[in-house]
Amino acid sequence: MVERLEKRYRITMSWNYEKEEQWINELSEQGLHLKKAGALKSFFTCDPTTRFTYRLDYQPGLKKNRTMQDYLDLYQDAGWEYVVSYGGTWHYFRKEFMPGEPPRLYTDRESLIAQYKKIQRVMGGVFIANIVIFSANMTNLLSRFSDRLWGIIVPVMAIYFILFVLLGFGYVKTGNKIKKLVK
């Protein structure tokens, strides 16, 4: 029997991944359980008889099979079923739903702050890397296509501009989340 997968659309932003978590948990309450995660399109299995608590975890750099396996083993030991990863950095786990206080991956303020800081650091790193790439690209494009301003130069600049705004926005938003916790 082929499992039928339901599609749902949503734009996910790393700086408020808790919103995505909430969205997935609400769908699970309605009987739609996340199977495959995407930045825009996610797939769900349909089973109204069960409900899960989903949690997202950001862990970059688990590329080596062994490290990834150790990571998953530990979460599994803590009762989390591994569902799927997105982009090799966001990992989705779930646990059968239980009434009462919902289980969390980060159980104290300090570790949650450290987690937000990690996300923020990566955003900052990508931002700086892109400024370097952008400068290199621009120097190159300007020398070769200086006559095609609207055809090439402006569109490329616009794409980078959107990227910078998103990264900058995410960096500030994550910073606000950290400030809230530190207080």
Next chain:
Amino acid sequence: MDKRKEMLPLTEAFYYILIALYKEPSHGYGIMQDTEKLSHGRVKIGAGTLYTALNTLLNKGLIDHFPIPEGTDSRRKMYEITEDGKIVVAAEIERLEELLKAGQQVRIDEKE
């Protein structure tokens, strides 16, 4: 010894991980169970908190990988406390004792 100053005060999670490993080398699951037992069910370390804490403690040299004993079929990674780890725990216990004594003294003075 700046290593002590840098880590103190320990979070509850760090403290319980270190004293769980002080007893004997263990794996993640064992540490979670020990923490719950030692704190009479009050402190439950979440998987994300534990995973990050173990990596931090490894990086700071307070714990180390412990070779999986021969004959066990488990592939679970095991950890042991290092000498530096023991020094940090001892310093933290000393700090906590001071806090406790100061607090108790204030209450005794109040009653008199």
